[in-house]
Amino acid sequence: MTERDTAAPPRRARRVDARRNEQKLLDAAASVFVASGVDAPIREIAAEAGVGLGTIYRHFPDRTGLVIAVYGHQVETCAEAGRQLLAEEPSPLDALLAWVERFVDFVITKHGLADALGSDDPGFQRLHAHFLDRLVPVCAELLAAAEDAGQITPGVDAYELMRGIGNLCVGHESDDRYDPRHLIRLLVRGLRIAES
Amino acid sequence: MTERDTAAPPRRARRVDARRNEQKLLDAAASVFVASGVDAPIREIAAEAGVGLGTIYRHFPDRTGLVIAVYGHQVETCAEAGRQLLAEEPSPLDALLAWVERFVDFVITKHGLADALGSDDPGFQRLHAHFLDRLVPVCAELLAAAEDAGQITPGVDAYELMRGIGNLCVGHESDDRYDPRHLIRLLVRGLRIAES
DNA sequence: AGACGATACGGAACAGCGTTCCGGATTGTC
DNA sequence: GACAATCCGGAACGCTGTTCCGTATCGTCT
Secondary structure, three states, rough: OOOOOOOOOOOOOOOOHHHHHHHHHHHHHHHHHHHHHHOOOOOOOOOHHHHHHHHHHHOOOOHHHHHHHHHHHHHHHHHHHHHHHHHOOOOHHHHEEEEEEHHHHHHHOOOHHHHHOOOOOOOHHHHHHHHHHHHHHHHHHHHHHHHOOOOOOOOOHHHHHHHHHHHHOOOOOOOOOOOHHHHHHHHHHHOOOOOO | OOOOOOOOOOOOOOOHHHHHHHHHHHHHHHHHHHHHOOOOOOHHHHHOOOOOOHHHHHHHHHHHHHHHHHHHHHHHHHHHHHHHHHHHOHHHHHHHHHHHHHHHHHOOOOHHHHHHHHHOHHHHHHHHHHHHHHHHHHHHHHHHHHHHHEEEEEOOOOHHHHHHHHHHHOOOOOOOOOOHHHHHHHHHHHHEEOOO
16 A cells, blocks of 8 residues: 555645635625524525535535534634643532633634534534534543542443533523533532532 | 403404314314324414414414414413422422422423424424423512522522523434433522532 | 537525514403 | 304415535636
8 A cells, every 4th residue: 555545536625716616605604593593594604705516516515514614623722722621720520610610611612503412413513523523522621630630420421421511511502591510510610519 | 441452342252163173173183293203393283283384374463373372271280280299309409309390391302392392493482482481480480489498599580591501402302321310400509509 | 520429507496594564363351 | 144253274474404417616727
């Protein structure tokens, strides 16, 4: 295998207009997402980018792909923050708390993202799955550290916890009386081993 | 005001076919809801009832109204169970736990209901609001009792708690790895005052 | 430079949804 | 039996996401 890839047919490089349109779409999507939420109509994004509908589907499988492309970097950043917090914070539990807080901030500040994560729409479920795939291992690491330190009750599943935290964020935009942070803090408090 | 209502014009009673169709719709809706979930297409319910689309909208403002009509009774039952549990259970906290468990059972056993409660669809938000209007006072009562008994930390908002519990139920159907009950127990554990 | 094939674009077209609307059928009353 | 009030059915509208293909553009090779 002296070739760069196994049995790779000599593919031509992508055309410049394609690359340009992809960038236009990412910019437009980011702009529309903050203005109208991540569930904004596809046509709105196409219009904002000055591009046809077909062009969107050429570059992204569906809106979920677009959302992942737009916010993927921030998810990555959040994931990487896990290890760093574990090193910086005074205790694993503190690290866990800080990390959860950071994740919640990320989700809450994106219009409609929290609701999208809780949606039963198949597309949005893929979105949730993608986020979780990246973040659950980090959460698991933090949980394990806190467990080893004897700070939290063992046997808590990272996937379930992440999923629950995401769920608790649902609906925060359309309801002044509901602040997810309260309950999330309460939930994490429920993890703690009482210091007797 | 010897009349039954203030300035009530002498309204004729509803026609028998109207009453019959309403019943047919309720039956059909209940059947379709368990088969296809509460977010089943309106047309499906109309077909099941052997009725036109207009007939649905004549009797119910939208699908939300239909859901409320179908499940309203069970919500009522759940609400009434609050006081009873408070009398039966050994302690207010036990009553709260049992009541929450009962509520979660209700939500979880209805196809798509949990997801509907977490939906950002305006119609479904009205549904959530209706459920909460009826149940929040009950939850508040239970919370207050547990607070007075010194069993839980004070200052927990019943509305927020109910909303959070509803949210935690979201997505349980489409995800084997996620069991809302775990987190809900954990959450309520977070309420508890550590017995030191 | 010119031409030709690969690639990408645009938007019409389709399917499915909730909701509205009104001509016509049904019902209760006089 | 006749006449209103009431109610029904389903076509039609507007809004979704998604697919599809004729056309335009780009990169390369002569």
